[in-house]
Amino acid sequence: MVAKPERQLGNREARASAAGGGAPLRAVIDTNLLVGALVRPGGASDRILKQWRAGVFKHVASEATLREAESVVGSRWVGRLGGRRERDALLAELRAESIVVDAPILAALTLKDAGDRRLVGAAHAGRARYLVTADREVLLAWGHGGVEFLTAGEFLRALERSA
Structure with missing residues (x-):
């Protein structure tokens, strides 16, 4: 397995601070990270949810991304792994x-998975700066429009820098 090079955050610190100007940063969290937060307490995904709650x-x-979360996170296997009550x-x-937000489907987006396209659509419609995911195809796209695609670790570092 070839290690993926660390992605440079560049001016993300400055952009996160500028976006913060009194208003909290906006981000879309992929369903895969919601599952990760439940099955691995204390991990990066869980720390992201703690930052959100704070x-x-x-x-x-969007309504579609919430339904996807309910379908995946609400499944029995996730309840067995992470606890029903927490789920x-x-x-x-x-x-x-x-x-x-009401999120249109973005025609110019080349991601294969419809769920991923819905996440990007929600990010655009909601003026989110980041889409945080563990999905390799999404991460390889780096971003779309004004939305940057980050791993959980990259997002946590961006939050630290903007504090």
Whole structure:
């Protein structure tokens, strides 16, 4: 397995600070990281959710991305791995606390997975700066329009720099 080179954050610190000007940063968190937060307490995905709960950033979603989260995170196997109570609480919190936007499908987007395209659409519609994911295809695209695609670790570093 060839290691992927570390992606340079460049001026992300400055952009995150500029975006912060009193208003919290906006980000879309992929469903794969929501699952990761439940099955690996204390891991990067869990730390991201703690930052969200602390108000460090706002989570952006569309009705379609919330339904995907409910379908995947709400599945039995996730409940067995991460605990049913925690799973149900997270899904309720996503519904109650996310900025929910109407997200059109972006025709120019070349990602194969419709769920990934919906995430990017929600990010654009909600003026999110970042889409945070573990999906390799999405990460290889680096970004689309004004939305940067980051790993959990990259996003945590961007949040630290903007504090």
